[in-house]
Amino acid sequence: MSGRTTVLAFDFGASSGRAVRAVYDGRSFAYEEIHRFENIPRQEGGSLRWDFGMLADQVRRGIEKAGSFDSVGFDTWGVDFGLLGEDGRLLEDPVHYRDARTEGILDRALRRMDAAALYAETGTQLLPFNTLFQLLALQEERPELLARAKTLLFMPDLFVYQLCGNAVCERSIASTSQMLTLLDGRWNRRVLQAFGVPEGLLLPPVPSGTVAGSLPGGGAKVIAVAGHDTQCAVAALPVGEEDAAFLSCGTWSLLGCELDRPLLSEKSMRLGLSNELGADGKIHYLKNIIGLWLIQESRRAWRAKGEEYSYADLERLALEAPPLRSFIDPDDPVFTPPGDLPARVRDYCERTGQPVPQSVGEVMRCLYESLALKYRYAMEQLEAATGKRFSTLHILGGGTRDGLLCRMTADSIGRRVVAGPVEATALGNILIQLVALGALPSLGAGRRMIAQAETLREYRPVSSAAWDAAYPRYTKLLESTGAETA
Structure with missing residues (x-):
């Protein structure tokens, strides 16, 4: 890929989100924040939830402000997810990891698989809000909702799906779930069976940088960057x-x-x-x-x-x-x-x-x-x-x-x-997109560029x-x- 490459990075934190537009000329890139917004959860039906409709609207506003660009990618916090029904629609707004539904969940979870075995299978710190334990709470409290769900999408993958209509599951965000085998990047069947998680609910994980699709009308590519914001930040480690x-x-x-x-x-x-x-x-x-x-x-x-x-x-x-x-x-x-x-x-x-x-x-x-x-x-x-x-x-x-x-x-x-850098997460998101587009040969090349350019x-x-x-x-x-x- 030659000439100028323009990418748009959406970085969602637990309290705010922003859109950052970057232009790469083949030697260095310039970037600017073009849109910022609050991310305020709300109480609904006794649950603390993310307002996905509001966040999707902010994505549309960021895209409008960006003008033309070659690709777009999303990173968010870990563990949280939305459930799609048979018609491909979001069944309800995603529940916040700080919601009370997982209080005391670890005691019940470890009756299904002991802590050492669960850690040996997934390598994930046992935190009560991990995706696996959120699903267990859902089984206990609202099994009818889980029965209606066809597909689980993590938060960054929800934004990818909303933009291009293709459902993917990016690997780094999946690794926050307590359900992934790290050695091969696949879902751990032993864990899923022990906790009664239907394997069909989960899509096969894809590598960071996978092109998921394009904007309607054959526009910019929608790239599944490292969906977990921490992994984007470390991708930019200079x-x-x-x-x-x-x-x-x-x-x-x-x-x-x-x-x-x-x-x-x-x-x-x-x-x-x-x-x-x-x-x-x-x-x-x-x-x-x-x-x-x-x-x-x-x-x-x-x-x-x-x-x-x-x-x-x-x-x-x-x-x-x-x-x-x-x-x-x-x-x-x-x-x-x-x-x-x-x-x-x-x-x-x-x-x-x-x-x-x-x-x-x-x-x-x-x-x-x-x-x-x-x-x-x-x-x-x-x-x-x-x-x-x-x-x-x-x-x-x-x-x-x-x-x-x-x-x-x-x-x-x-x-x-x-x-x-202060903007490490957005920069990592940008670098992953540039590598996916072929504008950069590797993340290592991007890291070296950041080391030279950032204060x-x-x-x-x-x-x-x-x-x-x-x-x-x-x-x-x-x-x-x-x-x-x-």
């Missing part, structure tokens, strides 16, 4: 250092490394690590951690009370608060639901016998430091499982804008941190001694509240 770990930092934080084969041991399961398939077929071995959701939800809670703070305000107030006094485990289930998160932080600190943060700055300091310490904890788990020692942590995505979090992370882990910031640890002194308190807190240790 370094190839063997001793570098990555942290995709957004609403969720996913800290991991690239491997050639999955790690499926019981030790890996106990450490809460997960294997996912990357855009290039490599294994992304990672830890799922609640991320900037803590800050986003706290800001929403203060706004609801009439207190308006910018993210810069919150960072400044955190800096003014006393350091390393109180911590939380970001992954404690108490912090998962929407609502008054600062109140839950105070309750948690009181319940665990720590100083209770009162001011906005004290709450923010607690959140920032807890994230930085959890990153250290996760990095140690990653090293314990892989036998590797990582000298660098490469932070990707929206969290790279937060200089305070990046600095605290460098101090906490005692390693070099490289931050950027990266480096953070070196400057006050690790204080963090080293605080870290045993943090690990003791995790042990006392039931978290596993490395």
